[in-house]
Amino acid sequence: MNNNQKESGLAQGAYILMILATISFCIIPISLAWTIPMTLNAKKRITSYTPATGLGVCAIIFMPILGLIAGILLLCNNENSYTSLGTTSINQNQEVNNANVID
Numbered sequence: 001m002n003n004n005q006k007e008s009g010l011a012q013g014a015y016i017l018m019i020l021a022t023i024s025f026c027i028i029p030i031s032l033a034w035t036i037p038m039t040l041n042a043k044k045r046i047t048s049y050t051p052a053t054g055l056g057v058c059a060i061i062f063m064p065i066l067g068l069i070a071g072i073l074l075l076c077n078n079e080n081s082y083t084s085l086g087t088t089s090i091n092q093n094q095e096v097n098n099a100n101v102i103d
Contacts, residue, residue: 006082010073011045011052014059017070018042021063034062042074049079 022035041055052074059071 005047005085007047007085008045008049008077008081009083010077010081011042014070014073014077015039015042015046017066017073018059018063021066021070024066025064031062034058035067038063042070045074045077049077049082052077 018035018039022032022039025031025035038055038059042052042059044050045052045055056071056074059067059074061071063070
C-alpha cells in the first residue's frame with residue numbers, strides 16, 4: 001500500500017449509499033441508465049478530489065432517499081476531508097505526545 005495515497009471518508013460513504021440506492025431503485029430498469037454512471041463517478045472521487053457539485057445535485061434529484069444523503073455527502077466533500085491511508089489517528093496522537101515530551 002502506498003503511504004502517499006489519500007482517501008475521503010465522505011466520498012466513500014456516499015459511494016456505499018449510492019450502491020444501495022441503485023440496488024433499491026433497480027425495480028425501474030430505465031433508472032439504471034443514470035444511477036450506475038453516477039455511482040461509478042462517485043467511486044472515482046474516493047481517492048482523488050475533484051469538485052462534485054453537479055454529481056451531488058444529480059444524486060439528490062435522481063436517486064431515492066439514500067441518494068439524497070449521498071448527494072449531501074458529496075456536496076460537503078472538500079480537499080481537507082482526504083487523509084493518508086497509512087496514517088491512523090492513534091499514530092498521530094502518539095506523534096503529538098512524543099513532540100510534547102521532547103519540548
